[in-house]
Amino acid sequence: MKPSFYDLNYSDLEAVISQNGLNPSVASVLFNWHYKKKETAPCLEKISKQSSNFFQQNFDFSLPEIDTVYESEKDRTVKFLFRLKDSHKVETVLIPFNNKYSICLSSQVGCAMNCSFCFTGEQGLKRNLTTSEIIGQFLQAWRWLANHRPGEQRILNIVFMGQGEPLHNFDAVKKACEIFLSQHGTSIGIQKITVSTAGYIPGLKRWRQEIPGVNLALSLHSPVTEKRNELIPLNKKYPLDEVLAYIDEIPLQKKQFITYEYILVKDFNDTPDDAKKLGTMLAGKSAYINLIPINPFPGSRYTCPDWETIENFKAVLDTFKIPTLIRGAKGDDVLAACGQLNSNDKIWLSNTG
Numbered sequence: 408m409k410p411s412f413y414d415l416n417y418s419d420l421e422a423v424i425s426q427n428g429l430n431p432s433v434a435s436v437l438f439n440w441h442y443k444k445k446e447t448a449p450c451l452e453k454i455s456k457q458s459s460n461f462f463q464q465n466f467d468f469s470l471p472e473i474d475t476v477y478e479s480e481k482d483r484t485v486k487f488l489f490r491l492k493d494s495h496k497v498e499t500v501l502i503p504f505n506n507k508y509s510i511c512l513s514s515q516v517g518c519a520m521n522c523s524f525c526f527t528g529e530q531g532l533k534r535n536l537t538t539s540e541i542i543g544q545f546l547q548a549w550r551w552l553a554n555h556r557p558g559e560q561r562i563l564n565i566v567f568m569g570q571g572e573p574l575h576n577f578d579a580v581k582k583a584c585e586i587f588l589s590q591h592g593t594s595i596g597i598q599k600i601t602v603s604t605a606g607y608i609p610g611l612k613r614w615r616q617e618i619p620g621v622n623l624a625l626s627l628h629s630p631v632t633e634k635r636n637e638l639i640p641l642n643k644k645y646p647l648d649e650v651l652a653y654i655d656e657i658p659l660q661k662k663q664f665i666t667y668e669y670i671l672v673k674d675f676n677d678t679p680d681d682a683k684k685l686g687t688m689l690a691g692k693s694a695y696i697n698l699i700p701i702n703p704f705p706g707s708r709y710t711c712p713d714w715e716t717i718e719n720f721k722a723v724l725d726t727f728k729i730p731t732l733i734r735g736a737k738g739d740d741v742l743a744a745c746g747q748l749n750s751n752d753k754i755w756l757s758n759t760g
């Protein structure tokens with residue numbers, strides 16, 4: 408099987424070109440056409456016949472195929488179910504804001520972390536995605552927008568908050584970030600990419616050295632060990648205080664924050680005392696808190712607190728002067744909100760009736 412063109416970052420591509428005696432300018436032409444103009448692959452007519460033959464013979468230009476598209480009637484969120492070459496499936500979400508979009512990318516088919524509140528966790532880990540499968544989600548979603556919502560193909564933010572634990576698939580996610588950031592390609596600003604983690608320390612260790620400028624979000628969910636253990640079993644192996652110690656060492660740019668995500672679960676982690684413990688833990692850090700009222704999914708065991716409880720929780724955090732946002736669910740009518748993704752065939756079939 409040929410390697411995928413979309414697995415190459417810019418320096419990989421330059422190396423391939425130089426090793427095969429091709430014109431060095433081919434690298435920027437190919438990146439420009441595939442990633443900046445996002446033309447349909449392979450765009451090989453833009454380069455010499457010799458280079459074109461070489462790439463056609465040696466690289467695969469196919470992308471994950473769109474299997475099903477779910478459009479939210481509530482808020483125009485779009486969820487894609489992609490079919491991969493080996494028939495595995497994975498989901499991706501376009502979240503609209505002011506005629507622009509954030510894209511929520513998946514990094515794995517399923518997830519190994521088994522968090523008790525997450526539909527993806529129930530799926531178990533099937534496999535890591537390749538860089539090309541990550542990049543492919545972006546390119547296919549962009550092309551879908553161009554065809555179905557012309558004039559709206561502005562994807563301004565990329566968040567790794569879909570299926571999977573991105574730091575558990577560090578190499579592929581890192582390379583995808585490098586392609587997104589490349590000035591020859593999509594040229595997305597470094598602060599427009601956010602990687603969310605449940606606290607996978609081996610990945611955090613590499614973060615500091617390898618991609619410190621990309622934004623990081625930590626799924627914190629409870630400062631209380633027993634509660635966090637119940638929500639995120641990974642906490643037993645990599646406890647929160649160790650995770651926070653690693654995060655504290657990440658060098659931040661001016662005005663850069665670490666986002667701490669906190670799902671609110673009724674009668675579990677939603678009291679003023681929980682909020683006080685959270686505020687005490689994060690006070691003095693360059694922190695931004697996202698409060699996420701828990702999203703339900705078929706068979707989920709937790710429920711969401713009422714609005715008054717949520718506002719009271721935020722009011723306690725406000726006394727610590729930590730910027731805090733209550734993040735409303737988008738796309739929950741098509742199971743596209745945080746933690747509702749699951750590309751298991753049986754579940755997908757029962758969702759679509």
Ligand SMILES: C[S@@+](CC[C@H](N)C(=O)[O-])C[C@H]1O[C@@H](n2cnc3c(N)ncnc32)[C@H](O)[C@@H]1O
Pocket residue numbers: 524525526527567568569570571572573603604605624625626668670699700701702703745746747
């Ligand atoms: C699906 S995860 C993917 C990224 C990474 N694995 C993580 O846990 O941070 C993205 C975000 O969704 C949150 N999430 C998972 N299940 C949820 C649910 N049922 N309701 C609300 N948020 C949920 C996670 O805690 C995390 O903050």
Ligand code: SF4
Pocket residue numbers: 518519520521522525526527528529569570571572605626746
């Ligand atoms: S919340 Fe994140 S780490 Fe936990 S199971 Fe879901 S995708 Fe995996």
